[in-house]
Amino acid sequence: MRIFTTIFLISSLGPLIRFRNSEYFYFFFFSLFTDSFVLLQQKFFKSSMYNIESYLLGNLLIVLSIPRVSKKYKIGLILFIFLYSILERSDISSTVCMIFVMLFVLIHFANTLVQEIRIDGKLTLFLVPMIILYSIGIVLAYYFYADINLVQDTFIPKVILYTLLNLLVAIFGPDRKINFPFGYDPTIKTKMANDLDIHVDEYDNYLEKGLSHREIQIYHLMKKGMNNKEIAEKLNIEKKTVETHMQNMKVKFGFNSMTELRDFVKKADEISVPIQE
Numbered sequence: 001m002r003i004f005t006t007i008f009l010i011s012s013l014g015p016l017i018r019f020r021n022s023e024y025f026y027f028f029f030f031s032l033f034t035d036s037f038v039l040l041q042q043k044f045f046k047s048s049m050y051n052i053e054s055y056l057l058g059n060l061l062i063v064l065s066i067p068r069v070s071k072k073y074k075i076g077l078i079l080f081i082f083l084y085s086i087l088e089r090s091d092i093s094s095t096v097c098m099i100f101v102m103l104f105v106l107i108h109f110a111n112t113l114v115q116e117i118r119i120d121g122k123l124t125l126f127l128v129p130m131i132i133l134y135s136i137g138i139v140l141a142y143y144f145y146a147d148i149n150l151v152q153d154t155f156i157p158k159v160i161l162y163t164l165l166n167l168l169v170a171i172f173g174p175d176r177k178i179n180f181p182f183g184y185d186p187t188i189k190t191k192m193a194n195d196l197d198i199h200v201d202e203y204d205n206y207l208e209k210g211l212s213h214r215e216i217q218i219y220h221l222m223k224k225g226m227n228n229k230e231i232a233e234k235l236n237i238e239k240k241t242v243e244t245h246m247q248n249m250k251v252k253f254g255f256n257s258m259t260e261l262r263d264f265v266k267k268a269d270e271i272s273v274p275i276q277e
Contacts, residue, residue, distance in 0.1 A: 004159045005039055011163040012036075014170030015126075022174040023248045026065035034058025052094040052144070056081070059101045066108055067248065068212060071238070077104055098141045106134040114183070119192070120207050121184030125172035129165040136161065175210060196220055210252045215245050222246075222265045 012035060015028040038054045060081065063074055081097045113127040140158065192213055193203035198220070206216045214235075221231045228246070232239040250261045 004156050004163075008159045008163045008166070009036060009039070011166040011170075014166055018170045018173050021251050023067040023251065024174060027062060027067070030058065030061040030065050034062065052098060056094055056098050056101065059098065059105070063101060063104060066105065067244075068112070068214075069108055071241070077101065095141055095144060099138055102134050102137050102141060106131060106138065109134065116177075117180050117183045118185050119189050119213075120204075121179060121181050121186070122177040123180035124174075125176050125178060126169045126174065129168040129172075133162065133165045211249065212245075215249050215252075218242060218245050219249065219265065222262070223268065 009032070012028075012032045016025070016032055019025050019028050034055065035058075037058065060078055063077060066074070077100070081101065084097060085093060087093075109127050109130045113123065113131065116122060116124055116127075136158075189203060189207075190200050193200040196203070196216060203216065206219070211219065217235060218231055221234060226234065228239050228242045232242045235242070246258065246261065250256075250258060253261060253264065255261045255264065
């Protein structure tokens with residue numbers, strides 16, 4: 001069992017390293033931290049209550065690290081978990097909270113996958129194993145309370161499956177995509193490009209670079225010379241949210257500093273430099 005656990009933890013380093021320059025880096029960092037902490041805790045404590053609560057706290061950190069999700073949704077979920085836990089502190093309440101948290105993460109990945117297919121007609125491959133992983137996690141969280149013996153008896157198959165899913169995520173990486181025409185609606189991309197007053201081919205260039213629609217909006221407002229505060233007011237979002245999107249853009253464009261990003265945007269504005277691959 002220790003051998004399988006060690007292999008699992010090593011496999012968890014794969015996504016962390018592979019996504020080191022991605023907006024999902026902290027998601028995989030807190031995932032590895034949570035798994036490692038709980039496995040160590042299991043070695044010293046026998047109570048299932050400690051394990052559930054540790055997973056719950058770890059997954060709340062994971063939720064906070066999810067990119068492209070509004071803070072109000074994250075804070076709303078955390079407040080719900082906090083209040084529910086106060087009302088009834090027990091194995092069942094902790095299990096219910098765990099399921100809600102994992103369902104939140106699952107919905108994020110599923111929504112991201114569906115939106116990318118509808119807008120771009122492409123499927124980001126790492127999203128598939130992540131959806132499988134969290135779907136299995138929800139089922140196991142239920143059985144952890146309903147039949148702890150079943151969870152213990154299937155520990156090794158679960159660890160093997162999670163290890164394979166980690167390897168798939170590491171192999172696929174953050175940017176590998178395949179064409180997926182089922183559900184693709186080209187009118188959505190055309191409408192979004194028209195809303196930004198740019199050609200759909202230019203919009204495609206941004207999508208190929210991995211930019212979200214919001215990041216494309218911010219990029220074009222930067223081209224107009226707006227500062228972070230003005231962009232936040234224009235888009236009716238927080239200034240901190242703008243800064244987070246700009247940090248993500250910096251990584252996706254391959255720059256090392258915000259100064260390089262701003263210089264690139266300024267240069268592109270002056271001489272219409274296309275996005276470089």
